[in-house]
Amino acid sequence: MALLEVEALGVVIDSPRGPLEILRDVGFALESGRILGIVGESGSGKTMTALALMGLLPPGARAQGSVRLGGRELLRLDERALCRLRGDRVAMIFQEPMSALNPLQPVGAQIAEPLRLHRKMPAAKAAAEARRLLARVHLPDPDRLAAAFPHQLSGGQRQRVMIAMALACGPDLLVADEPTTALDVTVQAQILDLLVELVEETGMSLILVSHDLAAVAETADEVLVLYGGTVVEHAPVAAMLRHRAHPYTQGLFAARPATGLFRAIPGSVPDLAALPPGCRFADRCPLAIAACGDGPPPLGLVGPGHRAACIRLEAAAATAEAS
Amino acid sequence: MTPPLLAVEELVRRYRRPRAFPWRRGEAVAALSGVSFAIARGRSLGIVGESGSGKSTLARLVMGFERPDAGRVLFMGEDLAEAPPARLRQLRRGLQMVFQDPVGSLDPRHRVGRIVGEPLDMLDGAARGDRSARVAAALRSVGLGASDAQRYPHEFSGGQRQRIAIARALITRPALIVADEPVSALDVSVQAQVLAVMKALAAEHEVTYLLISHDLAVIAYVTVDVAVMYRGAIVETGPTAAVLERPLHPYSQALKEAAPRLVAGRRRHRTRPAAPPGEPAAAGRGCAYAERCPLAQRRCREEAPALREVAPGRRAACHFP
Amino acid sequence: MSAVAERGRPARRRRVFRHWGLVCGAILTALLLLIALVSLVWTPHSATAIDLTQRLLPPSPRHWLGTDHFGRDIASMLMVGAQNSILVGIVAVAIGVALGVSLGLLAAAQGGWAEEAAMRLADFTFAFPAVLSAILITALLGPGAVNSIIAIGIFNVPVFARLTRGAARAIWTRDFILAARAAGKGGLRITLEHVLPNIASILIVQATIQFALAILAEAGLSYIGLGTQPPFPSWGRMLNEAQTFLFLAPRLAIFPGLAIVAAVLGLNLLGDGLRDLLDPRLRRF
Numbered sequence: 001m002a003l004l005e006v007e008a009l010g011v012v013i014d015s016p017r018g019p020l021e022i023l024r025d026v027g028f029a030l031e032s033g034r035i036l037g038i039v040g041e042s043g044s045g046k047t048m049t050a051l052a053l054m055g056l057l058p059p060g061a062r063a064q065g066s067v068r069l070g071g072r073e074l075l076r077l078d079e080r081a082l083c084r085l086r087g088d089r090v091a092m093i094f095q096e097p098m099s100a101l102n103p104l105q106p107v108g109a110q111i112a113e114p115l116r117l118h119r120k121m122p123a124a125k126a127a128a129e130a131r132r133l134l135a136r137v138h139l140p141d142p143d144r145l146a147a148a149f150p151h152q153l154s155g156g157q158r159q160r161v162m163i164a165m166a167l168a169c170g171p172d173l174l175v176a177d178e179p180t181t182a183l184d185v186t187v188q189a190q191i192l193d194l195l196v197e198l199v200e201e202t203g204m205s206l207i208l209v210s211h212d213l214a215a216v217a218e219t220a221d222e223v224l225v226l227y228g229g230t231v232v233e234h235a236p237v238a239a240m241l242r243h244r245a246h247p248y249t250q251g252l253f254a255a256r257p258a259t260g261l262f263r264a265i266p267g268s269v270p271d272l273a274a275l276p277p278g279c280r281f282a283d284r285c286p287l288a289i290a291a292c293g294d295g296p297p298p299l300g301l302v303g304p305g306h307r308a309a310c311i312r313l314e315a316a317a318a319t320a321e322a323s
Numbered sequence: 324m325t326p327p328l329l330a331v332e333e334l335v336r337r338y339r340r341p342r343a344f345p346w347r348r349g350e351a352v353a354a355l356s357g358v359s360f361a362i363a364r365g366r367s368l369g370i371v372g373e374s375g376s377g378k379s380t381l382a383r384l385v386m387g388f389e390r391p392d393a394g395r396v397l398f399m400g401e402d403l404a405e406a407p408p409a410r411l412r413q414l415r416r417g418l419q420m421v422f423q424d425p426v427g428s429l430d431p432r433h434r435v436g437r438i439v440g441e442p443l444d445m446l447d448g449a450a451r452g453d454r455s456a457r458v459a460a461a462l463r464s465v466g467l468g469a470s471d472a473q474r475y476p477h478e479f480s481g482g483q484r485q486r487i488a489i490a491r492a493l494i495t496r497p498a499l500i501v502a503d504e505p506v507s508a509l510d511v512s513v514q515a516q517v518l519a520v521m522k523a524l525a526a527e528h529e530v531t532y533l534l535i536s537h538d539l540a541v542i543a544y545v546t547v548d549v550a551v552m553y554r555g556a557i558v559e560t561g562p563t564a565a566v567l568e569r570p571l572h573p574y575s576q577a578l579k580e581a582a583p584r585l586v587a588g589r590r591r592h593r594t595r596p597a598a599p600p601g602e603p604a605a606a607g608r609g610c611a612y613a614e615r616c617p618l619a620q621r622r623c624r625e626e627a628p629a630l631r632e633v634a635p636g637r638r639a640a641c642h643f644p
Numbered sequence: 645m646s647a648v649a650e651r652g653r654p655a656r657r658r659r660v661f662r663h664w665g666l667v668c669g670a671i672l673t674a675l676l677l678l679i680a681l682v683s684l685v686w687t688p689h690s691a692t693a694i695d696l697t698q699r700l701l702p703p704s705p706r707h708w709l710g711t712d713h714f715g716r717d718i719a720s721m722l723m724v725g726a727q728n729s730i731l732v733g734i735v736a737v738a739i740g741v742a743l744g745v746s747l748g749l750l751a752a753a754q755g756g757w758a759e760e761a762a763m764r765l766a767d768f769t770f771a772f773p774a775v776l777s778a779i780l781i782t783a784l785l786g787p788g789a790v791n792s793i794i795a796i797g798i799f800n801v802p803v804f805a806r807l808t809r810g811a812a813r814a815i816w817t818r819d820f821i822l823a824a825r826a827a828g829k830g831g832l833r834i835t836l837e838h839v840l841p842n843i844a845s846i847l848i849v850q851a852t853i854q855f856a857l858a859i860l861a862e863a864g865l866s867y868i869g870l871g872t873q874p875p876f877p878s879w880g881r882m883l884n885e886a887q888t889f890l891f892l893a894p895r896l897a898i899f900p901g902l903a904i905v906a907a908v909l910g911l912n913l914l915g916d917g918l919r920d921l922l923d924p925r926l927r928r929f
Contacts, residue, residue, distance in 0.1 A: 188583075196589050218585070241586075241587055256511055430838050
């Protein structure tokens with residue numbers, strides 16, 4: 001049994017324009033100690049997926065399907081049970097460290113908080129553990145830094161503080177939602193290095209959500225590509241680098257290849273209030289045919305552990321060969 | 324000899340930090356400390372830098388939104404700060420800007436036609452007659468339609484809005500467009516649309532760009548020369564292809580190294596950078612990069628290196644390039 | 645295995661019509677305006693004619709709300725009193741808007757000393773308690789509608805100045821202002837063409853709320869005799885005159901009281917409703 005099993009996850013949110021289906025039929029499994037990257041652009045639903053796993057969906061959002069952590073169904077749990085899990089078995093770090101940290105509390109106290117909450121540690125012991133965690137995330141001078149406030153730290157330092165906070169109780173799963181997007185590229189590399197290092201040391205699993213395909217490819221073991229709230233491709237990274245099965249993934253790779261030639265995908269991401277019944281990429285897809293609009297394309301197997309949701313996989317493979 | 328399109332000489336700009344107590348003056352931060360470069364017509368220049376490099380300040384000074392504390396900005400040989408208002412209006416026709424935020428750079432209360440035509444209305448009275456024709460032409464050249472002039476910005480996507488901003492920048496037929504992170508706020512699949520438009524227009528309309536970005540791939544696609552900035556100073560210059568292939572300054576090398584690459588393997592292929600020595604240079608004296616530089620030696624902390632030619636056409640500010 | 649779950653904070657209010665406050669407020673305000681307009685050409689009876697033979701009559705088909713201690717028809721007095729309240733309210737708020745918004749726009753556009761001076765001027769005015777100072781001013785200048793307009797108007801100026809300056813400053817930081825500067829536009833044109841349209845909705849909302857406060861202030865001034873003078877009817881003065889008869893004929897106080905409540909409530913609901921309506925739209929832009 002995998003650590004995390006997600007099956008047919010769907011999220012609908014009420015909006016002034018009616019119910020919006022922001023996630024449809026998302027499914028994947030994650031083993032202990034593995035890193036999954038979730039890649040998508042705006043409107044892909046990648047952040048919603050992360051929030052759904054934590055039970056942190058915004059008010060008015062309804063989740064359906066199944067999310068099982070260690071066999072336990074998370075979607076059926078009430079808020080109290082979820083609170084016990086959050087920060088303890090499953091933790092999350094966010095994109096904007098400045099708004100995710102409390103500006104009025106020293107960082108040491110913020111790191112100690114999960115320890116005091118979930119492990120009932122006395123203050124002094126929690127403070128000592130907090131300093132140890134600061135050192136673990138390679139922050140210099142932990143004793144002095146523990147008393148600092150978030151605004152006195154740089155972006156990269158704040159992100160490390162958030163990671164330390166997430167690590168405090170030794171979670172089984174860490175969900176990182178665009179942890180490096182707001183950081184400079186040199187700091188980004190360090191943070192991603194740190195995350196991999198922690199995964200290898202502690203054996204926890206990591207879900208890395210990002211719009212940056214290359215950063216995810218370098219860091220993760222498997223990649224899940226989302227578009228318009230649906231899974232379009234899911235593969236081990238090595239397989240995906242060799243061969244992209246879905247036209248959208250192919251387009252994404254062509255838009256930012258390592259050699260710097262840009263090729264855009266015409267059009268823009270779908271309006272969630274006006275979703276087509278069939279494949280959500282059809283209006284931008286160079287291979288779309290009439291049948292693409294009939295219904296959601298099934299996830300077909302393309303290779304070991306490699307699936308793509310498209311009814312024109314052979315044509316896609318042919319164009320990939322040609323280019 | 325014709326002067327370069329844009330020449331920037333020893334630009335200095337300092338800001339004061341807000342003060343904690345009324346009797347203390349705010350700490351001065353040097354956003355730009357002595358930046359100089361020149362852009363020749365037809366040779367787009369890229370400015371690469373991360374946060375704190377001073378690149379946005381540079382954009383504001385080049386456009387004349389702020390006055391430098393020292394140094395000059397010469398556009399087509401004339402100092403913008405000295406130009407009388409009428410001459411400044413003429414000069415501004417040749418110098419326009421595209422901003423980072425596609426949402427914030429268009430007035431939500433104005434229609435697109437009015438937005439795109441704004442520089443024309445203000446700067447080129449003679450062209451008023453065929454204003455709507457020019458607006459339509461500008462919209463068409465960025466891949467939009469003449470009828471889009473009647474619509475409001477919020478009816479367009481991010482990529483389209485950025486193209487509207489480009490149409491606005493183009494309408495007075497400028498010689499130089501300053502583009503400050505023009506695609507950073509856009510989805511990846513859309514970035515290429517906007518960059519393709521920019522590149523095509525450069526050829527068609529003989530526009531030269533001063534392109535500011537933190538993204539090396541964007542710089543590589545559009546520009547011919549590049550200058551790398553760190554903490555308010557230029558640390559390396561040279562032709563874009565050469566600098567990106569073989570960066571000479573340790574900071575440029577770090578930038579290139581840090582860029583994500585499409586290689587599997589949980590980052591094992593990456594060289595973990597040596598832990599930085601951490602000791603900052605003597606304030607104001609040594610090289611600003613010394614505290615992070617793996618090659619730093621004592622000389623680096625005491626003497627700031629000048630930007631000098633270390634290879635044909637390549638300049639770097641380092642004692643040990 | 646499927647589980648349908650309501651995630652996030654449980655929605656306590658399910659599908660309540662979001663804009664009921666706005667609608668109620670709009671209706672009340674419209675009623676107020678309508679009554680005032682109608683009273684310009686027609687009232688059931690004269691609002692000022694005294695007829696001591698008809699004193700203190702209860703409501704009847706002839707006198708819909710009865711008569712007061714001077715025999716005047718209460719309904720007519722309320723209608724004409726509405727004119728008065730609206731007039732004072734509108735002009736006082738207009739003074740506040742004209743001077744306050746100009747001051748705020750100037751402060752935001754200039755920055756530096758001009759901004760400091762303008763804001764300190766506003767602070768200075770804020771420092772005085774509004775109603776007491778209005779009393780002082782009307783006591784000095786003499787009672788009457790015009791002077792109460794001036795007194796109330798003065799205290800609207802800093803409200804709008806502060807609000808305008810804050811909102812305008814936020815607009816000045818946006819990139820489209822820089823684009824206008826790149827096109828060579830100067831501060832005044834930018835203020836009029838870009839800044840003002842973008843803050844207009846905030847100002848409209850505040851003006852509506854200030855209107856409600858102005859009506860209340862006028863009623864207060866009239867109550868103590870410093871506002872609109874007889875014979876022109878005023879709700880506040882009606883309240884004052886009703887005091888002597890409070891146990892004999894409470895309707896003399898209840899009807900003008902209700903009129904004030906309805907007007908102020910209606911305008912407040914309208915203002916709040918407009919704010920809710922316009923605010924998220926602003927974000928969409």
